[in-house]
Each structure stands twice: as structure tokens, then as C-alpha cells.
Amino acid sequence: MKKILVLSFISVGYFLNAQSLSNSPYATYGIGDVKYDNTIETTSMGGISTAYISDFSSNFNFANPANNSNFELTSIKLEATNENNYFKTDYNNSKSTKHSTYLSNITLAFPISSKIKMGLLYQPYSSKSYDIVHRELQKNGDTYFNRFKGDGTLNTAQVALSYKVSNEFAVGVRANLYFGNLYDINEFTTSSSELINGFETKNKIKNLNFTLGTSYQNVNTSTDRKFTLGATATFGNTSEMTTNYTNSTYYLLAGTGDVKNNQTIIDTKNKNSKNLLPLQASVGAGYGSENHWFLSAQVDYKKGETVTYFGNPFEFQDSYRISAGGWYLPNYNNFRSYFSRVVYRYGAFYEKGNLQIAGTNINKMGVSVGVMLPFKSSNITRMSGLELGLEVGKRGTTKNNLINQNFVNLRVGFNFADKWFRKSLYN
Numbered sequence: 001m002k003k004i005l006v007l008s009f010i011s012v013g014y015f016l017n018a019q020s021l022s023n024s025p026y027a028t029y030g031i032g033d034v035k036y037d038n039t040i041e042t043t044s045m046g047g048i049s050t051a052y053i054s055d056f057s058s059n060f061n062f063a064n065p066a067n068n069s070n071f072e073l074t075s076i077k078l079e080a081t082n083e084n085n086y087f088k089t090d091y092n093n094s095k096s097t098k099h100s101t102y103l104s105n106i107t108l109a110f111p112i113s114s115k116i117k118m119g120l121l122y123q124p125y126s127s128k129s130y131d132i133v134h135r136e137l138q139k140n141g142d143t144y145f146n147r148f149k150g151d152g153t154l155n156t157a158q159v160a161l162s163y164k165v166s167n168e169f170a171v172g173v174r175a176n177l178y179f180g181n182l183y184d185i186n187e188f189t190t191s192s193s194e195l196i197n198g199f200e201t202k203n204k205i206k207n208l209n210f211t212l213g214t215s216y217q218n219v220n221t222s223t224d225r226k227f228t229l230g231a232t233a234t235f236g237n238t239s240e241m242t243t244n245y246t247n248s249t250y251y252l253l254a255g256t257g258d259v260k261n262n263q264t265i266i267d268t269k270n271k272n273s274k275n276l277l278p279l280q281a282s283v284g285a286g287y288g289s290e291n292h293w294f295l296s297a298q299v300d301y302k303k304g305e306t307v308t309y310f311g312n313p314f315e316f317q318d319s320y321r322i323s324a325g326g327w328y329l330p331n332y333n334n335f336r337s338y339f340s341r342v343v344y345r346y347g348a349f350y351e352k353g354n355l356q357i358a359g360t361n362i363n364k365m366g367v368s369v370g371v372m373l374p375f376k377s378s379n380i381t382r383m384s385g386l387e388l389g390l391e392v393g394k395r396g397t398t399k400n401n402l403i404n405q406n407f408v409n410l411r412v413g414f415n416f417a418d419k420w421f422r423k424s425l426y427n
Contacts, residue, residue, distance in 0.1 A: 044370025045325030046347020050284030051230035058417030060109035065172025068162035079413030224290035343372035366393020
């Protein structure tokens, strides 16, 4: 049984690395469209995680590795995401739609002792998957064509450890490994030319950094009310991004797709970059009633950085995100009413984005809901079940001929929690 589970974890991780993800045209910049955090539990509550300590013994918090004081069971999670993006721009009154479904998260977590908990996670962090053609009619009757295309996925594998210092205070650390290949190409041609001029960028990325977390929770045992504080910081980047630029001319034969014929190299460059992923920090606070309800708010900050885009420096702005959300459990002891034992989640967020194009910030906002449908045999100490989440929102704007993106993201996952491996860990 143990060998089967480990092999499943590895094989699903390989599938995550190979899959193609849908995303926004804004993914053309930098490392693409950032997907993390994709966990249903977090996204269904607007993204709150920094001051969120689950009341249940089956949920491991990777976002803040300190928040796992109540985690007691071995837990395996498999989650998938269905993205539905609807784009609109005032430029030529254009509209388009893009959909994709992909495996978004796999985790394995287990307690090492009553104070030390450990978790392993593998999921896509960011992706590029766009193909945009811009046509412009010239006064002489000629038409200019610009094609922007990109693909690739940047994945993350994480190892998290949590240590319970006291009944109220805990600390945690998470090691984050990012790896993958990202590809961009900008092609230009005219209606009177057979040749295409292509500027190609290939990025091979390996990056390691660390996240430190801390949390404080005070529980009033007479009222079951609790107050939680949390904070995280991500730093210590050890980046290796190898970028290869190729400027060339070629032509494409009909029926050969993107296969280049008679390619003539004009120029090639190689560059190694550091500090690919910037400093990040988060603080949050929460208040709730034990095993009944919880509310939290948090602020995330990400430092801006400068990256190379088609051979030229592109500056990302400092960004922040404000999130609020929580959950509600009507009555976990009511076994006569199934829906009284369902965990209901809700949240909202606003993100001041790190992209600024034509003097306009590309911001993002949304609302989310979700449910945890427990398996029939589940109880409060062994909460396993089906996770469902829905996120609706918008990104960008139609001002300055930019693109407004409306999105509807559906998420489904399974959380299997039990006392697996417990005997072997202690013996």
C-alpha cells in the first residue's frame, strides 16, 4: 500500500510537469501567469492562509508552515482546476474565450511527532500558453503581421516542517524548488514578404528559496473563542535562469505548423539571471469559534523586480494583495443532517498587480466560495471528503486598448486522511 502511494505521488508529479495550462495574455511578461496557491481550501476563502490554523486534524497548511498545530493524520490530496477565461478589448472590439483543465495540486503530509509535522507538495507555479496575432494595415496597402506566442510551465516542489513551541506559539519553514522551461517568440512579417523575422527567447529555470512562518493562537476554553496571528517571509533566492535569444529569418511551409525552413541566424545571445523570484511577505489575523466558524484577513506583499523581455529589461512594480474570508460548520455532531456537517467557505480579494502597461496598472479582484463534503464515515477528528471551489473575478481593463479578463475557475479535489504510516513512524 505504501509503495503504491509513493509511486502515485511521483507519477502524478510527472503529469503535472507535462501538462499545458490556459492563462492570460498578460502571461507574456516575465515568468508567466502565476497559479500558486491553487489549493481549494485556500482559494475558496479568498486566499487567506497566514493566520489560518485548521480546526480539523486532516488539513496541512503549506502557505504558512507554522499553522499545523492541529494536524494529526496522514493526508493525501489530489486536486484539479478548470479555468474559463473571457477576454475583451476595445481595440477592434475584439473578444475571445479560453478554457483548460489541469491537475493543479498533489500533497502528502503526516505527523512526525506530536510537535513536528511534515508536508510534501507538487504543483504548477506559473505558465505561458498564448498565441496572439496583431494585423495592421499600412497606407500603401501592405499589411504588417506581429505574432506573439509562448508556452511552458514553471513547477514548484516544496517540503514544509512545522514545530509547535508551546500551546499558543509555533514556527515553520518551507523549502521551495522551482523548475521548468518557458518559451516566447515574437514573429514579424508583411503581406508582401515571404520571410518571417523571429525573435526567440528560451528560459531554463532552477530556483531555490525558503519561507519562514510563525503563528500565535489564543483559545478561550470557557467560550471556545480563539484569536490568531500569523506572518511569513520568503527570501534567500538561489536562482539559475539560463536565457537563450535567437534572432533569425525563415519561412513556414503550409502544413508544417511552426517548423522553420531555410533559417538564417542573425544574432544569438546567452544570459544567466539571478533573483528571479522576489522577496515576499505576509501578515494576517483571524478570529473564530472552535469547530464552528472562523474569519480572517491578511495582506501579502511582493517586491518588484526587473526581468528581460525579448532582450530588453522590463520592470515589475511592487505589488500587494488584500484577502478576507473564512468558513462555517453548522453542527459537526448532527449525524441526522448531512449538510450540518458540511464545511462552507467564502472569501474575496483585491490585488494591486505588479504589471504596469501604458501607464496602467493591471489589477485583479474576485470572490470565491467552496464546500468540504465529508465522506459518510468522516467525523470531526478524521475529516476526509470531496472539496469543491468556485472563484469568479476580473483582471485588467479595456483602457488604453488593453485587455479585460473575466474568469470563472472551478476546482475539485479529494482529501484522504487517516492514521496511515503512523506505526512505522514511531517504531
